[in-house]
Amino acid sequence: QQQVKQSPQSLIVQKGGISIINCAYENTAFDYFPWYQQFPGKGPALLIAIRPDVSEKKEGRFTISFNKSAKQFSLHIMDSQPGDSATYFCAATPGGNKLTFGTGTQLKVEL
């Protein structure tokens, strides 16, 4: 019940395209859902986060869509760029404290 399932495992997108990564959870106590971006050899860096009281949050080219009834949330990267090539992790936490991470998505944006 603590798991966060993430898909796809890897994703190749053309420059300028839309990258979509999906996550699903079961624990209804989760109330904060961040997305982290990780470059090789670096620590995860917070990209964008959402609480379940809103269905969408947008910051620049990055948008989180949240479906509370389906217990699913997704990251959309608009106008994907080669510099977006990284591993993306969704995560969830019940009221802060420990983060439960998804399994990660390796995104490659090709020219």
Added chain:
Amino acid sequence: EPEVTQTPSHQVTQMGQEVILRCVPISNHLYFYWYRQILGQKVEFLVSFYNNEISEKSEIFDDQFSVERPDGSNFTLKIRSTKLEDSAMYFCASSETGWETQYFGPGTRLLVL
């Protein structure tokens, strides 16, 4: 911009040896965490620490692990007797409120031979 720092960046040790991984959290943060990431796998929670005590730990965090805040700036993870399966990247994180954003350090890559 303030950041979490970790030392060393890489550590190689022999099985059975003790290692101490060091972290300097962001200065006004009160909540501290250790996570690990085995190569190619997801990031896993180890322990959270607040007000000089452990607030939560995972099943991975057994008696071989301990954490300490020896002074006002450092936060350490000690592995008493390392095993081969402890080889991983260890990330320290800190949070101001404990409710939202956790900021991660660059990690220490531990290799146990």
